[in-house]
Every structure is written in C-alpha cells, then in structure tokens.
Amino acid sequence: MWQEICQARGPSGTGGHSRQYSRIKILFEKGEGVTDKIWHDISEDSLEVRQSLIEKLNLSELQRRILIENRWLPQAVEGGDWLLIKAEIPSIERRNVHWQGLTILLSKNKVITLHRDELDSEVAERIEAYRPGALSSSLIAATMIQFTVEQYMPILNSIDDVTDQLEDTMIRDPGKHQLQQLFVYKRQLADLRKVILPLMNMLNGLSNGRYSIFDEKCAIYARDSYDYAWRVHELIDTMRDLLTSALDMYLSVVSNRMNDVMKRLTIVTTIFMPMSFLTGLAGMNFSQLPFHSDVMFWITMALLVVLPILMLVYFIRSKWL
Structure with missing residues (x-):
C-alpha cells in the first residue's frame, strides 16, 4: 500500500530545500508525478514550491492567488482540474496555539499536500490501514482533514482539566498567576474558535456535494468530520463560559477577602x-x-x-x- 504513495521531500540539513525543489521539478517534467502516483507529500513548503505547482498544474486564477498569498484560514476552492483545500493543524507551544498550515490539492486521481515540518505518523498509519482497492485521492484528503479536526479535542481536554484545578485553588488561595492563566486559556479558545468556524463551513461544502472533484463516496467522512467540528465548536463556547464564570469567581473571592480585611x-x-x-x-x-x-x-x-x-x-x- 505505501509503495503507491510518493513523498517528494528533500533531506534534512544543508541544501535540503533546493534539492527538494529540484525533485518536484523532476516529478512534473518526467510525468512521474502525474500518471502513476496517488499522493505527493511536500514537507518543506515555500514560495518557490508553490510557484512550481502553479506553473505545472491547471489551476484557476483564484487558486493561484491563494497559493501565492498562502492564506491562513481554512477554505476550499474548486477550479480547473483541482480542488484546493486549506486547513490548519493546531497544537500548543509555550502557552500559545501553534498552527501547522496544510494545503491539499485534490484531483480525481491524485492528491498533493504542502506543509512545513513533518506530519504526524498517525496520518500515514491511517492511510495504510485502508484496503488496497478502496484507496483514492479523495479518501486520502478526507483522512487528513479528519485527522486535522481531531487535534482540537486534546487541547480542549487539557484546558478543561486545568480549569477545574484553577477553580479549586482560587477558592482556597487566589493569586495573580491564576488570573494570568485564565486569560491565557481564554486567548487559546478564541484562537481555536477563529479557525473552527471556517473549517465547519468547508466541511459542510465537502459533505453536501458542492465540489464535483471530491468523490461522493467519501462524503460520509466529511460529514463525520463536520459533526466532530460542530461538537468542538459547542465545547469551545461552553469552555469560554466556564472560564468567564471562573474569572467572575476569582473576582468575587478577591472582593470578599478585601471586604473581610476592611471589616477587620x-x-x-x-x-x-x-x-x-x-x-x-x-x-x-x-x-x-x-x-x-x-x-x-x-x-x-x-x-x-x-x-x-x-x-x-x-x-x-x-x-x-
């Protein structure tokens, strides 16, 4: 199964970027990447790589502009022989939400992915788990989008656990560091909500047959991802309310302590x-x-x-x- 998947990427270290760019040019010049491979994964995204793809693929003007501008929020644009899908994979680094941009170019029988850094090995494991006859470009794209949506839940679970601990400690001994943590988590939830809404809109289009290039047989995966994203959205709003309540509780506890001091x-x-x-x-x-x-x-x-x-x-x- 994995032999059907071609990964066009340069070696790490000095000269890796230029060699990887040359490899992409060879793929298209020889026809190797246009006829016999399903998935071309490019792990060192750059402007040169995008320009090379624009020159070799039959993309619409809007798709070309999106690739050059490297837009941030999730979206899907169909034109020519390709469906362009933009997604963002979230993670937490130093108390801030870090986004790994993922660009998917989908055709009837091929899928090209562009991203910085390596993708999680779980993506490849999921794709390898499919039956040989069931693997298609749309299925690969749906699997990658499904993996992207699932990365929100561990972040929300972590915030939920810390919020419960904060509520317990704030009642016993409120401090400024707890207030700072509350604002950090509120900012993280705001960042997640900013991305999940356009992601839901994109998934809705994939699931209801808006794009002819996306195989209707894979619409069930898009619907499953949409339902998952909807639950994530609801959970984000719920946790924002919980953090607001925790902030009100902190201010109330501090005010009560101040009143007690003033009374004494x-x-x-x-x-x-x-x-x-x-x-x-x-x-x-x-x-x-x-x-x-x-x-x-x-x-x-x-x-x-x-x-x-x-x-x-x-x-x-x-x-x-």
Whole structure:
C-alpha cells in the first residue's frame, strides 16, 4: 500500500530545500508525478514550491492567488482540474496555539499536500490501514482533514482539566498567576474558535456535494468530520463560559477577602475611637476640669481597659469576628 504513495521531500540539513525543489521539478517534467502516483507529500513548503505547482498544474486564477498569498484560514476552492483545500493543524507551544498550515490539492486521481515540518505518523498509519482497492485521492484528503479536526479535542481536554484545578485553588488561595492563566486559556479558545468556524463551513461544502472533484463516496467522512467540528465548536463556547464564570469567581473571592480585611480594619478603628476620645478629653490642660484628681485618673484608666473589652465581646457575640 505505501509503495503507491510518493513523498517528494528533500533531506534534512544543508541544501535540503533546493534539492527538494529540484525533485518536484523532476516529478512534473518526467510525468512521474502525474500518471502513476496517488499522493505527493511536500514537507518543506515555500514560495518557490508553490510557484512550481502553479506553473505545472491547471489551476484557476483564484487558486493561484491563494497559493501565492498562502492564506491562513481554512477554505476550499474548486477550479480547473483541482480542488484546493486549506486547513490548519493546531497544537500548543509555550502557552500559545501553534498552527501547522496544510494545503491539499485534490484531483480525481491524485492528491498533493504542502506543509512545513513533518506530519504526524498517525496520518500515514491511517492511510495504510485502508484496503488496497478502496484507496483514492479523495479518501486520502478526507483522512487528513479528519485527522486535522481531531487535534482540537486534546487541547480542549487539557484546558478543561486545568480549569477545574484553577477553580479549586482560587477558592482556597487566589493569586495573580491564576488570573494570568485564565486569560491565557481564554486567548487559546478564541484562537481555536477563529479557525473552527471556517473549517465547519468547508466541511459542510465537502459533505453536501458542492465540489464535483471530491468523490461522493467519501462524503460520509466529511460529514463525520463536520459533526466532530460542530461538537468542538459547542465545547469551545461552553469552555469560554466556564472560564468567564471562573474569572467572575476569582473576582468575587478577591472582593470578599478585601471586604473581610476592611471589616477587620473597621473594627479596630471602632475600638480605638472611644479610647482616643477619652485620652483626648483627659489630656486637656484646663484647671476647671477635675482631672487633676487621683480618682478621676483611675476612673479614666479603667474605662480605657473596660470599653475595648466590652466592644470585643459585643463584636464576637454579633459574629462580626
């Protein structure tokens, strides 16, 4: 099975890019890549490679412009003998969503894929698992798109697990690092949602027969990917709501702690108010006031001790402390 699949790629290291570009030219000049191979995988995408494909393939003007501009969001454009499919494979790198661009050029009996870096080995394993007679260019393209859609779920599961942990720790000990994590995950979900919506639109077109080049027998795979993408979209919206609720909970916990601190400071201020009044009154230098008496001195000292104790007892009974 794997012998039917031709991989046009240059060796790693010095000179790999130029040799890979030469290999592509040889494929088309000799006719080798046009007649007897099903899948041509180009793992070092570049402007030179795209220009070479434009020169050798019967592409529409819109497809040519998309290839040159290397547009980012998923889309599908049919023209000439080829169907151009753009997809993005997500992954998380350093708290940011990293997108591996995947360009698929599909004809009735061939598929060409362009991307940077190596594809996951699971893609090849899935394609090798098909029966020899069932393998077609549309099936290869549908399998790669299906793999692309499935890469969203591990990211969402990871965010969901961390969100649950954040909610537990925020109640016990809220901190600024938790707030930063919340904003990081909200940004990741926003990035995923930005791509999943056009991806759903593309999958809808593949599943309802909008493109004649895409084999109708493979529409079931596109429908399955569309259903999966729809569940991913719903889960993204649900998790955005959960993160918003977690953010509200964080602000509520911080506000409650601030209110508790203010309450304690208010109690301390309230306790010292009568003491400040008594010390201020007894400290006035007026001979008419009988504070030169020893009895009044001890009465004032007793009040300074008794009043705070009585106030503390009242606050405790009122459950303010």
